Amino acid sequence: MxxxxxxxxxxxxxxxxxxxxxxxxxxxxxxxxxxxxxxxxxxxxxxxxxxxxxxxxxxxxxxxxxxxxxxxxxxxxxxxxxxxxxxxxxxxxxxxxxxxxxxxxxxxxxxxxxxxxxxxxxxxxxxxxxxxxxxxxxxxxxxxxxxxxxxxxxxxxxxxxxxxxxxxxxxxxxxxxxxxxxxxxxxxxxxxxIDHYLGKELVQNLLVVRFANSIFEPLWNSNYIDHVQITASETVGVEGRGAYYDSPAGGAMRDMVQSHLMQVLSFMAMEPPVRMDAADIRTEKNKIFKALRVPKYEDVPKIAVRGQYGGGQISGKPVMGYRDEKGVAPESQTDTYAAMQVYVDTWRWGGVPFYLRSGKAMAEKKTEIVIYFKPTPHLLLKEEAKKQKPNQIIINVHPNEGIRLRFEGKVPGLGLKIKDVVMDFDYIKQWDVEPSDGYAILLNDVLRGDQMLFKHRDEIEISWNAVQPVLDYWADNPQDDLPNYNAGTWGPSSADIMMARDNRYWHNY
Ligand SMILES: NC(=O)c1ccc[n+]([C@@H]2O[C@H](COP(=O)([O-])OP(=O)(O)OC[C@H]3O[C@@H](n4cnc5c(N)ncnc54)[C@H](OP(=O)(O)O)[C@@H]3O)[C@@H](O)[C@H]2O)c1
Missing domain, CATH: 3.40.50.720 (NAD(P)-binding Rossmann-like Domain)
Structure with missing residues (x-):
């Protein structure tokens, strides 16, 4: 049926x-x-x-x-x-x-x-x-x-x-x-x-980009991709919902990483389904969840970062620190920022890290997937090599919905000077419509009985297993440097250090 x-x-x-x-x-x-x-x-x-x-x-x-x-x-x-x-x-x-x-x-x-x-x-x-x-x-x-x-x-x-x-x-x-x-x-x-992220046009577009084009799929693997970053950042803090957010069920790892970002990861990483229907897509997503490497408890400090915002400024306006919000405990350990390195142990993704991060009161509101490609096997333009940046596919899920391809081009004029340039598919300019926030698409699916964009019970249970060692480690080891980032910034420096250890950096622009 x-x-x-x-x-x-x-x-x-x-x-x-x-x-x-x-x-x-x-x-x-x-x-x-x-x-x-x-x-x-x-x-x-x-x-x-x-x-x-x-x-x-x-x-x-x-x-x-x-x-x-x-x-x-x-x-x-x-x-x-x-x-x-x-x-x-x-x-x-x-x-x-x-x-x-x-x-x-x-x-x-x-x-x-x-x-x-x-x-x-x-x-x-x-x-x-x-x-x-x-x-x-x-x-x-x-x-x-x-x-x-x-x-x-x-x-x-x-x-x-x-x-x-x-x-x-x-x-x-x-x-x-x-x-x-x-x-x-x-x-x-x-x-x-329901996961309203899966109702977003650009998340669904991921499937189309991958499976309706022959130019991307050959590159979509560990031979060409260095790593993937999935970010969901908000500029707002908890905005009066401190009592809810500061509960044992709250925090960015539970609220965002385990749910929305893991789902986006599964769309990004899944194998082509036999058919574009709910059963086949769920089968392929489920394989990705099964392949998620569950981190070892003792490795948590190396692969995950917890952050909490203190006071700061966003768009020139002062923002109070998380612990000053109504309903938040003065010594709260709740993560308003969480970052985690994840591996999908499959043939396609062996050795490719996925970095997931989400935070409140950050410098910019954005949900994006950034795919970083490996450098060319041989650098021909030796004197320009230091300037050579990795090729990227940037999928802006929200706002500024669109897909951007960043690659190296020649600067006009004499000599072979290089600079990164961007090819831009802007959703609103292209289609002249505002993208849906997801709920209309998802409610329509429920009315028609289409479960393609909804989570199966197995996906949920496995994705909890993948983050639980991090949550356990954080519960057992209170952090005395919280709050560790100012509202209006890109999160704690420990998150930058985590990336620097891997010789990588966050896509903060
Ligand atoms: N708001 C969003 O943008 C958003 C986005 C994504 C997901 N969600 C999820 O959607 C759900 C609803 O969110 P919401 O923001 O609409 O929550 P909400 O504004 O706090 O209220 C939801 C409802 O809960 C009812 N309620 C409160 N206390 C109750 C009690 N003791 N017994 C029975 N009913 C009670 C309230 O009705 P009465 O007090 O009239 O009974 C109210 O209609 C939550 O699970 C939330 O996580 C919300």
Whole structure:
């Protein structure tokens, strides 16, 4: 059975979308705008309804008004009026078993009113501590009738799918426990572990660049590639979410490296799949996760760096240090910056290090993949050799979406002077559209039953294993130099030292 395709008019079966955490930030900022844009562009079921569930008191009308007010004019008022007729709100606590008699009957009433049958998408847009109670309550409610199947063309069976937000566990054991809770209610085919990075155009473009062009793939291996850097840096700090970030489940290694950056790495490193479908892509990604070298505990100081920002300046404005944020412990050891060297032990990638790093309150906001190529086997332009820089492919995932190829060129004029030049594919200039933030693409995939861009349980469990020695080492060995970088810089000097030991440097421009 395969999921329905984008161009298929039967791609979307009518369904009810139930969002738990409907009063929260993600719902109003990302999920409702994404669903609105899918509806507006005809990439949604002919008939569907959205039911928001959370404890805050709203009526359906006041909830619609709140969403519209929040959008600050980004919805066309007439279209919103039409669209919002399918939005409902139910005040109640989905983690409390006692609330479910009412939640279930509201779900059934709306499904009946809109003739949606039993097709349901459950979206867990709540903090991770609420995932398991809600999943258990969904299981006990009897609303999952056919969670073990997803619907394909011509098949009349109803489907129920669950979308689960990050963070997915905080260590290998908690990830396995959450996977087991999910598996007790839903089949793996119905579970959509979302990572909005995988909805980004440039991450998906990686697959196209690699597998639809013959010029890149021959070079995509340890014969030509020296190393790869994957960076996700933010200029903002924790911005009032200190209490959440400073918890045992917080920090850059858990929040970013283990999840988003490992996923990007798997797209970068995977072998060509037999077909471009979810099953084959997941099979290839899984091989990469299995090949991740788990670092030895005693090697952690050599291959990983923890950082934490102190006060500084970003864009000329003062920024307070992490430990001064509300909810953060004065002696906090939480990593607001994490860098790690990773090896993928396969034939293709033997000996090629992947450097992953992520930080808050950094000098620049960017998510990028930089592929550094090896030098030419023989330097012909000897006197210019010192200036010769490695060839690079730079994939700007966000912002300034695009792909840049950096290579050496001749400076105009007499003599053979060389300088690096850039060939630039700029996404916005090329396509004249703003890239999606990922949620519309991913929600469309869930509606069509396409799991290609969602994480399989095995990927999650293995990627936790690969970072756990680092987390254990950091927990056992408090660092007395924290905070060790100023807000508005490129992170701690220890990260530069880690690269310098390998005779390499970070791509900080
Ligand atoms: N915001 C983002 O940009 C973003 C991005 C990526 C991933 N995520 C993930 O998405 C999820 C939701 O994030 P968010 O930013 O929307 O969170 P949020 O604003 O803090 O709130 C989410 C919801 O949790 C509910 N809630 C709070 N305490 C509760 C309790 N004790 N029992 C039951 N419900 C409770 C709240 O509703 P009531 O208080 O009304 O019940 C609220 O609707 C999180 O897992 C987050 O990691 C968020």
């Amino acid at each position: 395969s999921p329905t395709t984008l161009n298929d008019p039967n791609a979307y079966s009518n369904c009810l979308i139930v969002i738990f955490g409907a009063s929260g930030d993600l719902t109003k900022r990302k999920l409702i705008p994404a669903l609105y844009s899918l509806w507006e562009s005809g990439q949604a079921p002919k008939s569907f309804a959205i039911l928001g569930v959370s404890r805050t008191e709203f009526t359906s009308e006041s909830y619609r008004d709140k969403l519209f007010e929040f959008s600050k004019g980004s919805y066309d008022p007439e279209k919103w009026k039409e669209f919002s007729q399918c939005i409902y709100y139910h005040p109640g606590d989905p983690t409390a078993t006692g609330s479910w008699k009412d939640i279930s009957s509201t779900i059934c009433d709306i499904s009946e009113k809109h003739d949606l049958g039993q097709n349901r998408m459950f979206y867990l847009s709540v903090g991770p501590q609420f995932f398991e109670p809600i999943i258990n309550n969904i299981g006990s409610s009897g609303l999952v009738t056919e969670g073990r199947r997803y619907c394909s063309i011509g098949e009349e069976r109803p489907w129920q799918r669950i979308v689960i937000e990050k963070p997915f566990g905080s260590d290998p054991a908690s990830a396995i426990k959450l996977n087991n809770t999910l598996a007790a209610v839903f089949d793996e085919d119905s579970i959509y572990r």
